Amino acid sequence: MSNKPIFVATHPRACSTAFERVFMTRRDTLQCIHEPFGDAFYFGPERLSVRYEHDEKARRESGFSESTYRTVFDRIARESAEGKRIFIKDIIHYLVPPDGAPASIAPSLIQHTLPKRGIGTNGDSAQQQKKTPYNTPAEPGNPTVVPTSLLAGFHFTFLIRDPHYSIPSYYRCTIPPLDAVTGFYEFYPSEAGYDELRRVFDYLRQVGLVGPKVASVENGDHRNGDASSNGATTNGANGDHGHGVEICVIDADDLLDHPETVIRAFCRSVGVEYDPAMLKWDTEEDQKIAKAAFEKWKGFHEDAIESTGLKPRCERKSHKSEEEFDAEWTQRFGEKGARIIRETVDRNMADYLYLKQFALKV
Template sequence: MTRHDTLKCIHEPLGDAFYYGPERLSRRYDDDEEARIQTGFDQSTYKTIFDRFDREASEGKRLFIKDMAYYIMPPDGEPATRVASLQIPKRGIGTDMNGNGSSSNGVASNGAGVLPTDTPHRTNGGSSSAESDNPTVVPLELLSKFHFAFLIRDPHYSIPSYYRCTIPPLDDITGFYEFYENESGYDELRRLFDYLRKVQYVGPYHASTVHTAPANVTNGTNGTNGAMTNPDGPDKVEICVVDADDLLDNPSAVIERFCKSVGEEYTPDMLQWPTEKDQQVANDAFAKWHGFHDDALGSKCLRPRAHKKAAKTEAEFDAEWKEKYGEKGAKIIRSAVDRNMADYRYLKKFATKI
């Protein structure tokens, strides 16, 4: 967000469709239509959001979108089918079996293949089952427009942090009055990560290796935004997974390596946001998620933490959660942590090393 001269940052836009719109995948607001309407996002569809990406990208700045994998995937591991607003019309005159033409929102297929929804897509990677394996409600041709990088955090810390936002006194601010374990997001992140590797939109190179992302990775058409047209070339999007603990221990080195991976210039002043303009950009970006980002909004810089996180036993975690959230809260947190640790450990294996 400090790079507001060259980057346009959008914070969790896909949550509008996931929670509030007519295509919502979440059941959180099924019984509270008034709350959905009051958000102003009750008419948001996945198409309106992707149209926004196209519109804002056309204004000249590179888009940086921070979002949740579970916002584009049905909860609880349910099979994914393409949402209605992103359905591609049945083939007519002027299109061919290779998918040459435009999708329903006007985005060129970029070689991903625009076929009827019951027909497997043939991707740049050559896999005829790539679309049928797609775990998201978004067609592969739209996923191909993005350069993906991943942020993970130990569930022992992320789960209690989220749980705190769903109980008094914060629940009246966030509007989330119940903790949903299926909103932890690790399972969805792992499945999206594995799928993008399978269709060769990320990897096989890793951000910890000598290989680096090309200098010309900028927002734009396929081939320059990270979804390279040549799947066998040297300029694929490398695997870039950042662990929050590494970031907090050594922010300058981790952000510098992240920038190198995604094709942005690193400068130390990226880690500071003391000006009124910086603060306003952040306030505007976080405005719709009341209560979730108060700590970030109260900060002005990112410095290494004074001491690395002390190791704790599981019994120590349980005791800490019981003290803060009571016996019931501690059991809820423990269940979610245990459910997500395997996926976290799996993704942790890919975390960038400095």
């Protein structure tokens, strides 16, 4: 069983912070690191996002204007040295150039350093046309700015949510009045995150860092995933069949309806001892630690901060027609908002449904 740092790769508004809070209760054996790669993605000299490109003041005041992908990895290494297993929950598109742009390795993660920042190009004219983010080499097939050798240091798992719910939740964080709290004053469809999650998922399967087995809720019962059917190999990067890392995909609806079953299965898959007490966090210390961890992303995690545990929701999610969703979004966000949400949901549904076929069956 792997004892690597656990990396829960997800997209925005996937109920991932509530999921993370479950594992923040295991302070005896786990060290949780909350969304570390956003520091480099948004604010540092290697930033991939243009959200704060013309707002140097915001980048400086974030406290992360000097953060690079190397400094994030250095932090993970320091915290690993404390002896506890690392648990990371992060938005995977923080490792991937936006808008489907091809990736090249972040300058801080290769041997030599290159000119400071910008969403630039490689040296020759052909590479300039590709508009890779840095003037650095790329790894064939790797959609991230992180070398595969570093990706191999993590035990990857995945958390997804139906775009009909995650997209309007994210849109709400980018309009008044909440935008004044989050500092996100515009909705970027490119930050939905499903395309990046799918591409990283497929790449990790292709190089054997996850799979071919698919995690199950039953102890020792594995469904054979179609890890060979989409161009993926069943061998690990070093011929060791994925280091025993199962394909473990959690759907947020299953988590909300069956928290104990899902958390128990997840723990079994990643090699963490399950304890029913993980589903409750109502002490003063629990809340203090959560507030400190989520401080840098104000406005995004209030529900998770104010929660005291994870219980099955009282009512299952009701089925709605697309027309009912459109009417609900129009009522809440106006015609323009509803149109943006609809376009973004439609653009991401295929990727969500693709990933969902690998999800734990509850």
